[in-house]
Amino acid sequence: MRVLFAAALAALVFADSASAAERPRCGVPDYLLFGDSQLKRVFGAVVAEKRLRIAVVGTGSSALAGPDGPPSAYPARLEAVLGQRLSGVAVKVVTLLRTRLNAEDLAKGMDKLVVDEKPNLVIWQTGTIDAIRRVDPDTFKLALEEGVDRLHKGGADVILMNMQFSPRTETMIAVGPYADVMRVVAQHYDTPLFDRLGIMRHWSETGAFDLYAAGKDNVLAQRVHDCIARAIAALVINAGRLQAGQ
Amino acid sequence: MHSPVVTTTTGRDLRLDLFRGLALWLIFLDHIPSNVVSWITIRNYGFSDATEIFIFISGYTAAFVYGRAMNERGFVVSGARILKRAWQIYVAHIFLFAIYMAEISYVATSFENPLYAEEMNILDFLKQPDQTIVQALLLKFKPANMDVLPLYIVLLILFPPILWLLQRAPTLALAASAATYVLAWWFNVNLPAYPSGVWYFNPFAWQLLFVFGAWCALGGAARLGPALRSRVTTAVALAYIAFGIVIALTWYLPGFSRLVHLPVWLDDLIYPIDKTNLDVLRFAHFLALAAVTVRFVPRTWPLLNSWALYPAILCGQHSLEVFCLGVFLAFAGHFAMVEVSGAIWMQILISVLGIIVMIGTAALLMWYKAVEGRGSTTRPKSADADLAGGEA
Numbered sequence A: 001m002r003v004l005f006a007a008a009l010a011a012l013v014f015a016d017s018a019s020a021a022e023r024p025r026c027g028v029p030d031y032l033l034f035g036d037s038q039l040k041r042v043f044g045a046v047v048a049e050k051r052l053r054i055a056v057v058g059t060g061s062s063a064l065a066g067p068d069g070p071p072s073a074y075p076a077r078l079e080a081v082l083g084q085r086l087s088g089v090a091v092k093v094v095t096l097l098r099t100r101l102n103a104e105d106l107a108k109g110m111d112k113l114v115v116d117e118k119p120n121l122v123i124w125q126t127g128t129i130d131a132i133r134r135v136d137p138d139t140f141k142l143a144l145e146e147g148v149d150r151l152h153k154g155g156a157d158v159i160l161m162n163m164q165f166s167p168r169t170e171t172m173i174a175v176g177p178y179a180d181v182m183r184v185v186a187q188h189y190d191t192p193l194f195d196r197l198g199i200m201r202h203w204s205e206t207g208a209f210d211l212y213a214a215g216k217d218n219v220l221a222q223r224v225h226d227c228i229a230r231a232i233a234a235l236v237i238n239a240g241r242l243q244a245g246q
Numbered sequence B: 001m002h003s004p005v006v007t008t009t010t011g012r013d014l015r016l017d018l019f020r021g022l023a024l025w026l027i028f029l030d031h032i033p034s035n036v037v038s039w040i041t042i043r044n045y046g047f048s049d050a051t052e053i054f055i056f057i058s059g060y061t062a063a064f065v066y067g068r069a070m071n072e073r074g075f076v077v078s079g080a081r082i083l084k085r086a087w088q089i090y091v092a093h094i095f096l097f098a099i100y101m102a103e104i105s106y107v108a109t110s111f112e113n114p115l116y117a118e119e120m121n122i123l124d125f126l127k128q129p130d131q132t133i134v135q136a137l138l139l140k141f142k143p144a145n146m147d148v149l150p151l152y153i154v155l156l157i158l159f160p161p162i163l164w165l166l167q168r169a170p171t172l173a174l175a176a177s178a179a180t181y182v183l184a185w186w187f188n189v190n191l192p193a194y195p196s197g198v199w200y201f202n203p204f205a206w207q208l209l210f211v212f213g214a215w216c217a218l219g220g221a222a223r224l225g226p227a228l229r230s231r232v233t234t235a236v237a238l239a240y241i242a243f244g245i246v247i248a249l250t251w252y253l254p255g256f257s258r259l260v261h262l263p264v265w266l267d268d269l270i271y272p273i274d275k276t277n278l279d280v281l282r283f284a285h286f287l288a289l290a291a292v293t294v295r296f297v298p299r300t301w302p303l304l305n306s307w308a309l310y311p312a313i314l315c316g317q318h319s320l321e322v323f324c325l326g327v328f329l330a331f332a333g334h335f336a337m338v339e340v341s342g343a344i345w346m347q348i349l350i351s352v353l354g355i356i357v358m359i360g361t362a363a364l365l366m367w368y369k370a371v372e373g374r375g376s377t378t379r380p381k382s383a384d385a386d387l388a389g390g391e392a
Helices: A002-022 A040-049 A072-086 A103-108 A112-119 A128-133 A138-151 A175-187 A194-205 A218-239 B014-031 B036-042 B050-073 B075-110 B120-128 B129-138 B148-157 B159-168 B170-188 B202-231 B231-252 B256-259 B264-270 B280-296 B310-316 B317-339 B345-377 B383-389
Strands: A052-056 A090-097 A121-125 A157-161
Touching: A040 A052, A040 A157, A040 B075, A052 A072, A052 A112, A072 A090, A072 A218, A090 A112, A103 A138, A103 B317, A112 A121, A112 A138, A121 A138, A128 A157, A128 A175, A128 B120, A138 A157, A138 A175, A157 A175, A175 B256, A194 A218, B014 B050, B014 B280, B014 B310, B014 B317, B014 B345, B036 B345, B050 B075, B050 B148, B050 B159, B050 B202, B050 B280, B050 B317, B075 B120, B075 B129, B075 B148, B075 B159, B075 B317, B120 B129, B148 B159, B148 B202, B148 B317, B159 B202, B170 B202, B202 B231, B202 B280, B231 B256, B280 B317, B310 B317, B310 B345, B317 B345
Parallel strands: A052 A090, A052 A121, A121 A157
Antiparallel strands: none
């Protein structure tokens, strides 16, 4: 029994160090990224108009601080990556940051957003502030439904993006229930969910990033945002049934 | 539980201690985030988790202990003892809150990583300490993973009249409990939380499990005996547990969820599984587990007296202390993972060490009790009840 346990332990330790030694890039397994939901308005805009307008609506974790912050945060990187992969398509990503607002507050602005920005796709990043403030999950769910509804009626596709995987605050911020609600809402509206939580957890577990690391510099944050942008671009192309190079 | 519980006791039902001890271990493991060992816990294999076991057994032992006190000493004395117990749990909860505050303050002020600037808003609530700390004392503000003890406190405060009724008209008491559960669902009744929302464990829903446990202790289990022994019950319970496993697998195995495509109506029926209001699926899942357990683990099961199960039984016999310790150890263990290493060997090490510390503490508490018990010339008659009562 004891020998077996020791062997199992050794195997796990070995597996762990082996995966760290390989230093995988920030690839994401298909099951974490792709689903069955389609982005039909994105497809229409790209095929018919050769243009794609994306609006990122979110809170603090959609931005990076500092002078080099905005161009290296994932919205700007997404514009660059999608522009490259969809050659001949004019890709524009606008960011509408509302730091410290919960989903309910964000949902209220969605009508105005579709009129002002006329996006084909809205990436709605939310959940963190709600989890920190422990907003009632039912209230959170209603706000998401209201927001997605308004965006769909306004003619935009929606990708819901959940919170970051933040190992240090895991015992302090209970993100689980909010992530579950987001999954349920995405499923109900047949709209893609960008599971940032699961994807970043995967990167942490495979050793792609050391998300436990501390430090003032932006290097890690910029690399993570770049990888997030690449993953979103892959999701947009997959769910929009687009062909890279189109 | 199919053997009738006699109030002139012939000793404790060790199964209660065993499963409560195991539940405490599982709660500890589940409270450590990103812990590979938590894959063994039952929440990953069905609808319910260790919380249900803990609340049910707590109701069972509360009725067993205080029920006898109510028979012997009357409503006022036993009611006072129940409230004293609620007070102890309240103090324990506030103590845990202080530890939590220390950890969160440390992390939020010393940890720097631009990626997580937003998450560091966790200290926002300290901007109004006058509000937050008062709300915490009122049990309205509860940090993550600290929701079980407030539930337990409310359940105990409400328990004296329920126990009184259970002893006189058990069926009526159980029906009233079920009616409260239904009404709480119907009218969405819950206690308010701070800064917004409601309690994570709705006491008006979860009381059903507590009262059901109490009802079983006061003769209900004996009445259910024939039904529990029937093969049909066991078959239905096993089928439901299997169904729970299939559904749970779709949460974790992406390949499997593509293989087993649930029809939309079933999907709509199942989700969301409402833990706050003790979803019917969860309650039924607990009942199925309990039915199978009492069928295959008799009260006289020889292993209950074996050394292998003794550590879990020991923990179950000091549940309040071990529960609080588990919450603290989960904090501390996670902190160590963040500061030292989050590797898998570390997760296993922390899980194993944590359980060893829980066992060691339970043994120490037992030693204290033995020493104090020896001090008095005649062991008071209620000593046995106190041992259990201390754990109700």
